Amino acid sequence: MKASRTFVVCALAGVMAFGTSMLAGCGGKGTNTVSITYLYATALPKDFQKVEDAINEHIKDSGIQIEFYPTSLTAVNQYSTTLQSGDMDVICMAWTSPYELAELHAIETLTEEQLQEYAPGVVELNEDYPMYVRNARGEIISIATREEAVASGGSLMIRKADLEKCGLAETYPDQTEIDYDDLRTIFAALKNNETIKSEVGTNYYPLASIRDDSGFFIARDLCGVQDVTASSGVLNLQADPATTTVVNYYETQEYKNFVAFMKECQEKGWLSPEADTTNELSTDMFKTGKARSMFQDCQQGLRNAQTNALKEEVVQLQIIKPYYAFDNSQISWGVCSLADNVGACLKAIDLMMTDKEVINMLYWGLEGEHYKFVNEENGFIDYADGLDINTTPYRNGIGVYGDKRMVYSYVTEGSSWEADLATKNADIAAADKAFAERCSKANGFVYDSSKMTAKLANITNVVSKYAKTIATGKGSTAYYDEFIRELKNAGIGDVIADKQAQLNAWLANNG
Numbered sequence: 001m002k003a004s005r006t007f008v009v010c011a012l013a014g015v016m017a018f019g020t021s022m023l024a025g026c027g028g029k030g031t032n033t034v035s036i037t038y039l040y041a042t043a044l045p046k047d048f049q050k051v052e053d054a055i056n057e058h059i060k061d062s063g064i065q066i067e068f069y070p071t072s073l074t075a076v077n078q079y080s081t082t083l084q085s086g087d088m089d090v091i092c093m094a095w096t097s098p099y100e101l102a103e104l105h106a107i108e109t110l111t112e113e114q115l116q117e118y119a120p121g122v123v124e125l126n127e128d129y130p131m132y133v134r135n136a137r138g139e140i141i142s143i144a145t146r147e148e149a150v151a152s153g154g155s156l157m158i159r160k161a162d163l164e165k166c167g168l169a170e171t172y173p174d175q176t177e178i179d180y181d182d183l184r185t186i187f188a189a190l191k192n193n194e195t196i197k198s199e200v201g202t203n204y205y206p207l208a209s210i211r212d213d214s215g216f217f218i219a220r221d222l223c224g225v226q227d228v229t230a231s232s233g234v235l236n237l238q239a240d241p242a243t244t245t246v247v248n249y250y251e252t253q254e255y256k257n258f259v260a261f262m263k264e265c266q267e268k269g270w271l272s273p274e275a276d277t278t279n280e281l282s283t284d285m286f287k288t289g290k291a292r293s294m295f296q297d298c299q300q301g302l303r304n305a306q307t308n309a310l311k312e313e314v315v316q317l318q319i320i321k322p323y324y325a326f327d328n329s330q331i332s333w334g335v336c337s338l339a340d341n342v343g344a345c346l347k348a349i350d351l352m353m354t355d356k357e358v359i360n361m362l363y364w365g366l367e368g369e370h371y372k373f374v375n376e377e378n379g380f381i382d383y384a385d386g387l388d389i390n391t392t393p394y395r396n397g398i399g400v401y402g403d404k405r406m407v408y409s410y411v412t413e414g415s416s417w418e419a420d421l422a423t424k425n426a427d428i429a430a431a432d433k434a435f436a437e438r439c440s441k442a443n444g445f446v447y448d449s450s451k452m453t454a455k456l457a458n459i460t461n462v463v464s465k466y467a468k469t470i471a472t473g474k475g476s477t478a479y480y481d482e483f484i485r486e487l488k489n490a491g492i493g494d495v496i497a498d499k500q501a502q503l504n505a506w507l508a509n510n511g
Contacts, residue, residue, distance in 0.1 A: 032063065032064050032065060032341075032344060033064070033065045033066075033067055034064055034065070034066055034067070034089045034090060034339075034341075034344050034345050034347075034348040035066075035067045035068075035069055035088055035089045035090070036066055036067070036068055036069065036088075036089065036090040036092075036348060036352070037068075037069055037071050037088065037090065037091050037092035038068035038069055038070045038071060039071055039072075039073050039092055039094060039396075039398050039400055040070060040071070040072060040073060040396055040398065041072075041073050041396070041397075041398060044070045045365070045393060045394040045395060045396060046393040046394065047365060047366075047369075047370065047393040047394040048068075048070065048394065050366070050394075051361050051362070051365055051366065051394055052066070052067070052068050054361055054366055055358055055361050055362070058355075058357050058358065058361070059351055059355070059358065062347060062351065063344075063347070064344045064347055064348055066348050066351075069088060071092075073094070073398060088336050089335065089336050089339040089340070089344075089345050089348075090333055090334070090335055090336070090339070090345050090348055090349060091107065091333070091334050091335075091336055092331065092332075092333055092400060093107075093142060093331070093332050093333070093334055094331050094400075098133050098141050098142040098332050098334050098446060099133075099135055099141065099446040099447070099448045100448065100449075100450060101334065102135060102139075102141040102142075102334070103135075103448065103450070105337050106336070106337055107141065107142065107334035107335060107336060107337055108334070108335040108336070108337050108339070108342055109139045109140065109141055110139075110140040110141070110142075110143075110335065110342075110346070111140070112140070114342060114343065114346060115140070115346065117343070118342075118343045118344075118346035118347045118350065119143075119346040119347065119349055119350035119353075120350070121350045121353060121354030121355075122143055122346075122349065122350050122353050122354065124354075125353060125354065125403055129431075129435065130144070130443045130444050131143055131144050131353075132144070132444060133332050133444055133446060134444050134445075134446075134506070134509075134510055135446065135448075135506075136448070136502050136505040136506045136509065137509060138506075138509035138510050141334065141446075142332035142333055142334040143332060143333045143334075143349055143353070144331070144332045144333075144444075145331045145332065145333070145399065145400045145401070153224070153297065153298035153318065153319075153320040153321060153322040153434075154222040154223075154224075154295060154296075154297070154298060154318075154319040154320040155295070155296055155297065155298045155303075155316045155317055155318050155319055155320075156178065156183065156186070156293055156294070156295060156296070156316070156317045156319060157286065157293060157294050157295075157296045157302075157303065157306050157314050157315075157316055158186070158292065158293040158314065158315050158317065159292065159293075159310065159312060159313070159314060159315070160174075160312075160313040160314065160315045161312060161313070162190060162193075162196060162292050162293075163186075163315060165193055165195045165196055166186070166189035166190060166193050167189075168185070168186060168189060172186070172315065172317055173315070174303070174315045174316055174317075175316060175317075175318060175426075176317050176318065177317075177318045177319075177321070178317045178318065178319055179319070180257070180261050182317070183261070183319075184264075186206070186293070186317075187206040187207060187265065187268070187270040187293075188206075188268070188270075190206035190270075190292045190293070191206050191268070191269060191270060196292065200289050203290070204289060204290055204291065204292060205269070205270060205271055205272050205285075205290065205291050205292070206265075206270040206271075206291070206292050206293060207265055207270050207271045207291060207292075207293055207294070207295075208282035208283075208285040208286050208290075208291030208293065208294035208295070209271065209272050209274070209275035209278045209280060209282060209285060209291070209472065210275060210282065210295070210468075210471060210472055219255065219258050219471050222254075222258050222295065222319055222320060223236075223238060223249070223252065223254040223255050223258055223320075224236065224237045224238025224239075224254060224320050225237060225238070225249055225252075225254075230249035230250065230463070230467075231456055231459045231460055231463060231492070231495070232246075232447055232449060232452070232456065232459075232495050232496070232499050233246040233247060233248060233249065233492070233495065233496035233499050233500070234246065234247060234249040234252075235247075235440060235442055236249075236252050236254065237438070237440055238254050238320060239252070239253070239254065241437070241438040241439065241440065242441060243441075244441050244442060244503060244504075244507060245500070246496050246499050246500045246503060247496070248484075248487065248492055248493075248496060250467070250483065250484065250487060251484060258471070259470055259471060259473070259475075259480065262471060262472055262473035263473035263474075263475075264473070265473050266472070266473035266474060267473070271472065271473060272291075273474075275472040275473070275474070276468050276469045276472040276474050282294045282295070283306075283309070286306070286310075287309055287310055295319075296316070298316070298318055298319075298320065298322050298430075299427050299430075302316070303315070303316040303423070304412040304415070304420060304423060307412050307413060307414070307415070308410075308412055308413045311413050311414070312414075313414065321434075321438065322430045322431070322433070322434040322438070331400055333349050333352075335349075352401050352402060353401070353402050353403060354402070354403060354406075355402075356402075356406045358401075358402075359401050359402030359403070359406050359407060360406070360407065360408050362396060362401045362402070363395075363396055363397060363401065363402075363407055363408070364381065364394070364395060364396075364408060365392070365393075365394035365395065366394070368384060369384055370383070370384055370387070370392055370393065370394045370395070371383060371384055371392075371408070371410075372384050372385070374411050374417050375417045375421075378417065378421050379406075379407070379408040379409060380408065380409055380410075380411050380417035380420060380421070381408045381409070381410055381411070382410060382411055383410075404428075405428060409424060441507065442503060442506070442507070444510065445502075445503055445506045445507075445510075447499050447502060447503075448502060449495075449498075449499075451498060452491075452494065452495045452498055455490060455491035455492075455494060455495055456495060458490035458491060459487060459490045459491065459492050459495065461490075462483070462486045462487050462490050463487075465486075466479070466480075466482070466483035466486065467483070470483060
C-alpha cells in the first residue's frame, strides 16, 4: 500500500517528450493491490474513502484490492492533459490518445488470451458493442468505457411549456424528427411569443449560445461526423454511414448548411450577438431562461437530466437520426507498462465494467446511506432520507465506469420510475438500432498524429481564429472562404492523407 497519495497532472506533450521515463513510478505496491485513476467533477466526494473501503470489502474474495487515485476532470478539460499518478497501474485516458502512449510503451499491449482469462466480462461486453481500442496493427491497446458506446446524433432541447405557449406542442411531441425548417418555425414562434415576453422580459434568445473555441463539439452532432477533433479530418456519417473516406469537416455540405442556418439565427435575433465571445454555458443559459432552447446530443437520458435541472418538463426534438460513431479514443482504460501484475489490473478493469455493485458504488455510493431504491428490480433510486443533490456526501455521475445498462438511475423530477424505464429502454434500443443500421466501420480506430504535430498545431491555430465566429453565424462568406484557404495552407490536406492511410491499414487488419 502507498504511504501517501500524490496527484500528478502532466501534459501529453510532456509524456511525448520524456517517454517512458515519465512512468518510472508505475507499480511497486505488490501484485495484489491495483491503483486506478478515479475521475471526479468539481470536488472529490466527502465519502470517497468510505466508498473505496466498501468496494474492497465487496471484492475481498477476488484476490485483489483496488486503490483509487482521485483526479479532477476539470483539470482534464482545462489543460487537455494525460492524468497520471506516480505509481499508477490502471490509467483512465481521458481525451488522450492511447495510441501515442502505447507507441511509447507507456501502456501495455493486451492480448485476447489475457482478456479471456482475467476479464471475461469485458470480452462478453465486446461481443455486444466494440470495447477494444486497437492500433493499426490490430493490437488491443486499451478498453473503452461502455458509456461511450451509445448512439450519437443531434437534438434540440426545449421546454414543453414554451411549445404549448406557442401552440406547437401537438406538432412537436417529444422525440419528433425535425429539420432546419422546423427549427425556423420554432425559433420564430419563441422570439415573438407575447406570453414568454411577459414572463421573462425581452432579454432572451430562442437558442442558447455555443461555448467552445471551435464551435465543433456542438456542430458535429448536427452534422453527423466521427472524431473528437475536426483538425485531422472526419468521416461524414450523415452523408454515408458506411463511409471510410476522411474529409475536411469544414468543407462538408452538412457543415455549410449548419453555418448558413446559424447565420440566419444571428440575422433574425434568434441567437445572441455575443455568441462567439460569451463564457456562458448553454446549459446555464437554458436553465436561467435567457435561452429558451439548446442543442444537445440525442440521448433521451439527457432530456431527463435537463428536466431535473429545470424542474419542468423538457422536450427533445431529434435533428439527426442516431448514428453509431463509437469514438473510444475519448475515454479508455489502459494498463501501465510497469504495473506489477497485468492479470490483476485486467481483473480490476473487469470488476469496474461488469460488477453491478462496484459500478453503482462508484457512481452513487452506498445503499441506505447515500441512496435508496425506488424500484430495485429495474434499478431506480432516490436520495437517502434527509439528503438531496446538494447535500449528499457522495455522488459521481461521470460516465466512465461499467455497462450503462447496469447503472442505477435517479428518478426524474416530476416523473416516475415507470416512465423513466421507458426512456432508458428507448435509449438502449436506439443504440442497438444505430449499431445495426448506422454503425461506422471505423469504430475503435485511433489516429497516430505524431508525424503531423507541427501541421496540426498550425491547423489548430487557424481553427481557433476562424471557426467559432463562423459556427455562431458571425462570419461572412468571404471570411469562410479565407478560413478554408488558411486550413489548406496550414497542411490539412497532408494530415487527412496521413490519417486516411492509417485508417486504410487499420481497416485491413480490423475490418
